[in-house]
Amino acid sequence: xxxxxxxxxxxxxxxxxxxxxxxxxxxxxxxxxxxxxxxxxxxxxxxxxxxxxxxxxxxxxxxxxxxxxxxxxxxxxxxxxxxxxxxxxxxxxxxxxxxxxxxxxxxxxxxxxxxxxxxxxxxxxxxxxxxxxxxxxxxxxxxxxxxxxxxxxxxxxxxxxxxxxxxxxxxxxxxxxxxxxxxxxxxxxxxxxxxxxxxxxxxxxxxxxxxxxxxxxxxxxxxxxxxxxxxxxxxxxxxxxxxxxxxxxxxxxxxxxxxxxxxxxxxxxxxxxxxxxxxxxxxxxxxxxxxxxxxxxxxxxxxxxxxxxxxxxxxxxxxxxxxxxxxxxxxxxxxxxxxxxxxxxxxxxxx
Amino acid sequence: xxxxxxxxxxxxxxxxxxxxxxxxxxxxxxxxxxxxxxxxxxxxxxxxxxxxxxxxxxxxxxxxxxxxxxxxxxxxxxxxxxxxxxxxxxxxxxxxxxxxxxxxxxxxxxxxxxxxxxxxxxxxxxxxxxxxxxxxxxxxxxxxxxxxxxxxxxxxxxxxxxxxxxxxxxxxxxxxxxxxxxxxxxxxxxxxxxxxxxxxxxxxxxxxxxxxxxxxxxxxxxxxxxxxxxxxxxxxxxxxxxxxxxxxxxxxxxxxxxxxxxxxxxxxxxxxxxxxxxxxxxxxxxxxxxxxxxxxxxxxxxxxxxxxxxxxxxxxxxxxxxxxxxxxxxxxxxxxxxxxxxxxxxxxxxx
Numbered sequence: 292x293x294x295x296x297x298x299x300x301x302x303x304x305x306x307x308x309x310x311x312x313x314x315x316x317x318x319x320x321x322x323x324x325x326x327x328x329x330x331x332x333x334x335x336x337x338x339x340x341x342x343x344x345x346x347x348x349x350x351x352x353x354x355x356x357x358x359x360x361x362x363x364x365x366x367x368x369x370x371x372x373x374x375x376x377x378x379x380x381x382x383x384x385x386x387x388x389x390x391x392x393x394x395x396x397x398x399x400x401x402x403x404x405x406x407x408x409x410x411x412x413x414x415x416x417x418x419x420x421x422x423x424x425x426x427x428x429x430x431x432x433x434x435x436x437x438x439x440x441x442x443x444x445x446x447x448x449x450x451x452x453x454x455x456x457x458x459x460x461x462x463x464x465x466x467x468x469x470x471x472x473x474x475x476x477x478x479x480x481x482x483x484x485x486x487x488x489x490x491x492x493x494x495x496x497x498x499x500x501x502x503x504x505x506x507x508x509x510x511x512x513x514x515x516x517x518x519x520x521x522x523x524x525x526x527x528x529x530x531x532x533x534x535x536x537x538x539x540x541x542x543x544x545x546x547x548x549x550x551x552x553x554x555x556x557x558x559x560x561x562x563x564x565x566x567x568x569x570x571x572x573x574x575x576x577x578x579x580x581x582x583x584x585x586x587x588x589x590x591x592x593x594x595x596x597x598x599x600x601x602x603x604x605x606x607x608x609x610x611x612x613x614x615x616x617x618x619x620x621x622x623x624x625x626x627x628x629x630x631x632x633x634x635x636x637x638x639x640x641x642x
Numbered sequence: 643x644x645x646x647x648x649x650x651x652x653x654x655x656x657x658x659x660x661x662x663x664x665x666x667x668x669x670x671x672x673x674x675x676x677x678x679x680x681x682x683x684x685x686x687x688x689x690x691x692x693x694x695x696x697x698x699x700x701x702x703x704x705x706x707x708x709x710x711x712x713x714x715x716x717x718x719x720x721x722x723x724x725x726x727x728x729x730x731x732x733x734x735x736x737x738x739x740x741x742x743x744x745x746x747x748x749x750x751x752x753x754x755x756x757x758x759x760x761x762x763x764x765x766x767x768x769x770x771x772x773x774x775x776x777x778x779x780x781x782x783x784x785x786x787x788x789x790x791x792x793x794x795x796x797x798x799x800x801x802x803x804x805x806x807x808x809x810x811x812x813x814x815x816x817x818x819x820x821x822x823x824x825x826x827x828x829x830x831x832x833x834x835x836x837x838x839x840x841x842x843x844x845x846x847x848x849x850x851x852x853x854x855x856x857x858x859x860x861x862x863x864x865x866x867x868x869x870x871x872x873x874x875x876x877x878x879x880x881x882x883x884x885x886x887x888x889x890x891x892x893x894x895x896x897x898x899x900x901x902x903x904x905x906x907x908x909x910x911x912x913x914x915x916x917x918x919x920x921x922x923x924x925x926x927x928x929x930x931x932x933x934x935x936x937x938x939x940x941x942x943x944x945x946x947x948x949x950x951x952x953x954x955x956x957x958x959x960x961x962x963x964x965x966x967x968x969x970x971x972x973x974x975x976x977x978x979x980x981x982x983x984x985x986x987x988x989x990x991x992x993x
Contacts, residue, residue, distance in 0.1 A: 366923055368751045369721065369752075370750055370752050373925075398720075400719045400722040403751075428885070448941070448944050458884050468878065468880070474871065500948055501948055520823075521870075523870055526821065529817065529937075530807045530809070530956070532937065533817065533934065533937065536937075537930065537937050538933075540925045543940070544937075568754065569722075572722040573890055574889060578891065582888045586887075589799075590799070590895075594796045596850065597851055597852055601794065605873075
């Protein structure tokens with residue numbers, strides 16, 4: 292682990308918060324985003340954690356993202372809410388969206404909030420997890436910048452539009468499922484290209500829409516990534532865009548630029564929808580948690596495949612990583628640390 | 643097409659209805675189930691259509707399924723409803739569940755109904771499609787009899803737990819996405835075994851939980867089917883069971899017998915949840931449909947892969963098949979027709 296440096300959660304979070312405050316984000320909101328960002332690393336989802344801090348800060352500095360959150364209610368009817376984020380930072384817009392869905396579920400048993408004109412919000416699973424405090428079920432769906440092809444198409448126009456669920460359990464850990472609809476991320480193809488390795492058929496198509504084993508042709512050379520389950524995942528990508536951008540009148544496909552693209556039009560504009568559901572309206576909160584335990588036990592204690600030690604439940608690896616890293620600190624790649632140090636210097640901060 | 647016989651929709655539906663009535667199902671309910679069943683064939687989903695009529699009728703005759711629907715409300719709070727189906731036929735229980743979710747959405751903007759102790763309901767997509775009459779978004783999720791393995795496991799204990807969405811559009815066809823979470827169905831492995839063909843790695847594991855290319859080992863020989871997207875699909879299978887059976891206190895995994903297994907314990911007991919969402923609470927119903935059109939157009943008119951004529955939207959093939967078959971009749975396999983004739987004979991009916 293010579294290329295890794297361990298940093299304590301609180302120290303890393305504090306650095307992030309200071310960075311946000313330094314470019315004009317109010318203290319409370321800076322703390323909220325810093326917490327979400329650092330918890331991503333804490334839970335082992337480094338791809339969506341503090342490694343993105345430099346680009347998030349840059350976008351704030353360039354004025355592509357609001358420094359102060361502005362989230363307004365467009366419509367509100369019973370358990371539903373339609374929020375407009377006006378280009379507020381995605382993490383904050385999503386936090387407020389989930390908060391609204393939870394408040395609705397407290398009153399009505401279910402709550403649904405859709406948020407338009409938001410931005411990149413990091414790790415999807417952190418938002419439905421907010422519902423766990425009430426023993427509610429949480430759900431989020433989002434659209435995203437394009438990286439995949441429509442089934443039968445060849446253009447990189449659809450996002451990997453993630454979804455995430457969180458459900459409370461009793462003596463077992465809560466269940467948290469969080470995934471995007473691509474077979475693999477673009478990062479995997481870039482890595483394969485760097486290593487000079489082929490990729491399996493089924494990961495991507497080239498710019499003509501033909502399956503390719505060449506990682507360069509599959510992404511950087513103009514190709515596009517494949518959805519899980521072929522036409523099944525493709526269909527779900529579309530539904531997720533309909534449940535977010537189409538429902539709120541937001542941006543979709545080509546109109547969403549990635550975090551790393553210049554977009555002087557202003558906001559990134561991804562859209563999200565959030566749902567919270569109270570098990571009390573069904574079998575009851577306590578009975579639900581007990582049932583979750585029984586169900587989880589039946590899966591975990593079923594026969595393991597040869598050479599497998601343990602059957603894991605969604606979210607289990609992340610919770611285990613979190614516990615370990617809270618004690619030992621978060622192992623950060625030297626590259627990322629260097630980038631943070633450089634960012635700190637430009638802001639007058641030390642890590 | 644010498645092995646196919648074309649039968650008109652109305653004629654086939656009438657036969658199904660008569661068959662149900664003949665074993666004691668009341669006329670209105672018999673008509674409702676016959677319509678759902680025959681529309682499956684009409685839309686090209688033959689695997690879940692009238693080919694199942696003999697087993698459905700057999701189960702009614704054996705008393706494994708109620709002849710008269712009994713669906714009671716366990717709890718009802720605002721937009722949520724918890725229904726108990728007492729072993730009512732799955733098609734009917736699901737119809738009532740979706741109806742309830744839609745009624746709730748009319749009042750509250752969103753509706754969620756969970757139904758416990760139901761049974762096999764056929765084609766999932768037909769239920770959310772009921773929401774289209776109101777220009778609502780419809781959703782259904784169900785658990786099912788076991789056929790897949792948990793990720794890292796080797797036992798055939800989890801279902802392929804389908805989900806389906808239906809969303810209204812304007813000048814385009816409604817979008818209907820309907821899929822189960824297996825890479826392929828067991829039928830594909832049985833067919834490969836009969837043909838003496840290998841199956842691709844990734845379709846199934848053998849009884850030791852190891853990937854196999856042998857279709858027999860992968861299913862009939864004690865193996866289990868693989869979920870789409872590996873651990874992603876596995877996770878979603880679990881969530882779908884939690885949103886249905888765990889939430890309603892119903893049966894799950896090993897406790898659900900397939901339609902073709904004797905289960906003297908009584909009911910099959912699958913559970914379903916239904917959601918309806920009114921776009922009026924967001925961008926508005928008409929604006930939503932216009933937005934759907936714009937979105938669908940952007941996908942359909944994007945660049946096609948080499949040798950592809952048209953990019954399809956979920957549900958499009960089924961609607962096209964429906965239009966064609968309403969005119970030309972439904973092409974039925976000779977085998978299926980023979981089974982229906984035999985069933986008819988035993989009930990004093992002619993096809």
